[in-house]
Amino acid sequence: MANEVTKTMPPSTRLRQTDVGEVTVDIRTPDLEINFGPQHPATHGVMRVLMRTDGELVTGAQPHLGYLHRCAEKIGENVEWLQYLPYTDRYDYLASMNNNLGYSLAVEALLGVEIPRRATLIRIICAELNRIGSHLVAFGTYGLDIGAFTPFLYCFREREWMMALFEKICGARLTYSYIRIGGVFNDAPPGWFEEVARFCDVFEQKWPEYVDLLLVNQIYVKRTANVGVISREMALDFGLTGTMVRGSGIDWDLRRDMPYMCYGEIWRDGAFKIPVAKGEMGALGDCWDRSWVRVMEMMESIKIVRWCLDHMVDGPVIGELPKTLKVPAGEAYVGIENPRGELGHYVVSDGGKVSVRTRVRGPSFCNLAVLEDILPGALVGDAIAIIGSTDIVVGETDR
Amino acid sequence: MQQTETAQGYVKNIWDSVKTTLVGMKITWRYMLQKPITVQYPDERMPIPDRYRGIHYLEQEKCINCLACARACPIDCIEMEAVRHGKELEWISFTLDYQKCMFCELCVYPCPKDCIHMGTEYAFVTFDRSEFKHDLLSFKGMAREARIRMKEAEAKKAAKEAAKAAGVKVEDSKAEEGDGE
């Protein structure tokens, strides 16, 4: 009997014979190793996660990065200060304005140049509009990961208008290179601010649809609530920032807590709030909380844009800068609130035309590190939901 | 994933599912009856704003071959070559490698004569990669007017020289200089 069983069994099964003549067969099979990516619909780019699964259950995960590594930091050491600007567009390509802004602020911290107020306000408008666009993509593609196709296109509809607005002000739709060291490249064309105001109005009307259609949908809630829970301690330990940390219930936003440009003024005016997850649909820090934070933040960004439109002043849009930009020797780290978290630029200058070191602290890169810990124990479907909820842009994780 | 369910939760679950599904269906139904917002691309096109950053165009008459744009380019994709005849420029090439170009517009700002611009054309399709090295010159060599002017100047000079053939040496200040890259 035992022999017959052994013959037909796969080699991985183990056999234990007890002394009373019984045969116990351990039919556990080794875990299946499955390559999630680099070409997979839900990896948001070319990321690869090596997953071990036991049936539908994920027992281990190991992210592999570097498929989109374009040596951004090395390039930074080889091009002039201003010339690096187009490269900043390309790491987080969904929030290029914010990247431009972060880099410009870092270099300006060394330069000590004064930025005209009009330029500052235009910068904030652009950064916040881009935050809306980025969150729209994040929320829309998250719906796509969960299986809802239509909200994705609704989100893109509004983002399309946002991109058209940027196209009018700077001529590009994705890689803007608009916010530059010392200010912005061009003043806004006539009628642009009015169109931005119109965009805000329309967006406020459309926004409830995203909530009704996807965010509170019972299937969506069931898919995301209690999935991929990141506790407070974990969020701090892993250095998570932005929506991830707010999704874990930590009240932290660089725009309020370490204000740059005139965000401090806007906050004191009470123009915007920081949405912090409360764990309404399940455990605090689950995927639903993170997507909720994103959806709520879009509305807050609209309010900031409105404030800037109301307080717009006339004047130049670029500060006094020498023709060839030489940055005083020194080093500065400036972190700004990117849609995905804290985008830090650490620049070192030796007083020359070229930087010594341009370090980019990408929020996606840091937020992604948590995957290794929260993926095990999830189902395959959950794994997609979790990866989507970290809202990574692979261009930034790999830089 | 296992949650203990109460009878109340069981019914609420069903109720929530049905309600939110119907709300969603209402929204999609409304959009189904509306006119789509997309355009049928090759037939209709979205308006292109004035500041659009497409394929460059060059006002060749204005250009003085100062290389400011080439120096500003982060990827060194601009190459130009011209020969200077006194005040006139004889153009040989002004190429932009669109395999490299990232349309950042940084070449436009430093131009002292405001002669290089970003155009509105965006579809650049070829069968051969070498064609991406695009020559922005609308005419090679010299412009017709420039050539006429130069000929006139040369004729004038020749006449002057003939007039002063008596022996007065006229200083020839014209120095040809190649100003390639």
Next chain:
Amino acid sequence: MDFQGILDRLVAIRAPGLVKADEPRKPDPKDKKDKGRAGDPFVIVEPALLASFVEACRDDDRLHFEQLVDLTATDPSKDSADLWINVQLLSLKFRHRLAIKALLPKSAAKLPSLVPVYRASQWHERECAEMFGIVFEGHPDPRNILLPDDWVGSPLRKDYEFPKEYHGISCE
């Protein structure tokens, strides 16, 4: 807390490995060669004691640096004998930052890993290790992260020579 306050506190708690502080200064008008230094203030720390230094920063209740925001390295120049390790700490509670720099000799680029203190540094350290050839002792997973596993050299060092080919593919 501003930088001076943090520094005083660091001195007060005798943070291990603290060497000195470096603050930005205006150029000296008398000395033509002195260009001054712009940017952020930072503290310089012994690399061997960096891990215990950040641990002290994290655990002190007046500093309370819960997050390690960034860890990176810098190769200031080709002739420099040192690499810099740059660490950015952030306190969410008191809303202050601290920039830490550790000078690490290029010849022996080795320091204890910060992962036991902040798990956030795990991937940053992997990146530093592959880009600068720094060994983080006690790192749980010292593989390359952005570069291929078989990459030769440390690309972000200033003396790095660009390879002529990669797996038979010409890079010229």
Next chain:
Amino acid sequence: MTPALALAQQSAAVEVGSGSNAFLEGLVAALGAYLPMWALWLGAAVTGVAIVMGLISLIAMFSVWLERKVAGHIQCRYGPMYVGWHGWLQSIADGVKLLLKEDMIPRDADRVLFMLAPALVLAAIVAAMAAYPLAPGVFFADIDLGVFFVIAMSSMTTIGVVMAGWASNSKWTVFGAMREAAQVVAYEIPLGVALLVPVMVAGTLNMREASEMQSGWYGMGWFMFKNPFMLPAFVLYFIAALAETKRAPFDLPEAESELVAGFMTEYSGIRWSFFFMEEYAAMFLMSALAAVFFLGGFESPLTWAAGEFFGRELFVKGASGATELNLQAIPYHAVAGLTLLVKSFAGIFLMMWLRWTLPRVRVDQVMTMGYKYLTPLALVCAIGAALWEAGKQALLG
């Protein structure tokens, strides 16, 4: 088509069930005097298979086009617009493209199973289509066990899907196949139990008879209105049918954002289109079942009026005693057939509308929903309907 298909169809059309076959009757009426009986049977079977295949292709093509237009308009875009008026020929263009595509089989795949799987899937659905009544008098097979047969046959597709997933020798496809198997097993029960409710009311499993029974009240005597448990049963049936046909929100076997394309990942070209056709044909069949057993089948006020005006009998005994075709009744049958078709497509439209509205449920939630929600509720409905019917009979005699 393959001989297997013909065989399946033949057996479905001719041997299964005790009813007659309209094509056979027609052939007997027309050619009975000239040809032997076996030739007539064969001719009827071949005609039936040809018509079913054509029907499935047409339904799939139209449904694909409809799906794309519905999806497009829901998403504020047009969908196909270039091939024909509003792109109505798009499916044909796609079909040609699929036919011309390279036929690829992965190197390590099980070649025989890999090639057999799509054929099996299609064969099953063709066989199931045999029970679909085209019109009150025009049907392939008048099977007394009609519902049972349809459900049994459409469940056969699962075997093909599991086969495809296994034979592809890819991890994603195995995931898809296993999900399909688990899902179909879970939803077969509520589907069947929910269908029991109208079957109990009708007292027959025959689709044509069930449809005829609803002709009262000027064509509005639908089962839907005959029993208070009918509406919940319909909803339950519809949800189970969604899961049974692998439609969103239960499209886990293909789950394009999770499993790339599930069990179809390695398929391309015409083999892939078989799966595609199966999906739409299954949707159509499930909608048709719903239409017949809940929504009155052929019956509508229009059908009733046509029946009153033109007469209902397609075959009448002629003066000589032989069966003759009653040409007068053809408009009635056309109206009736169209009514059922429209009702079926209404069901398909509802499925599409749901698909483009809802996110996908997770695999454990599919099981939870099947076993913990749909099955008990369906049982409650069935028992309630049975008690209602029994009470009605006891009270009204």
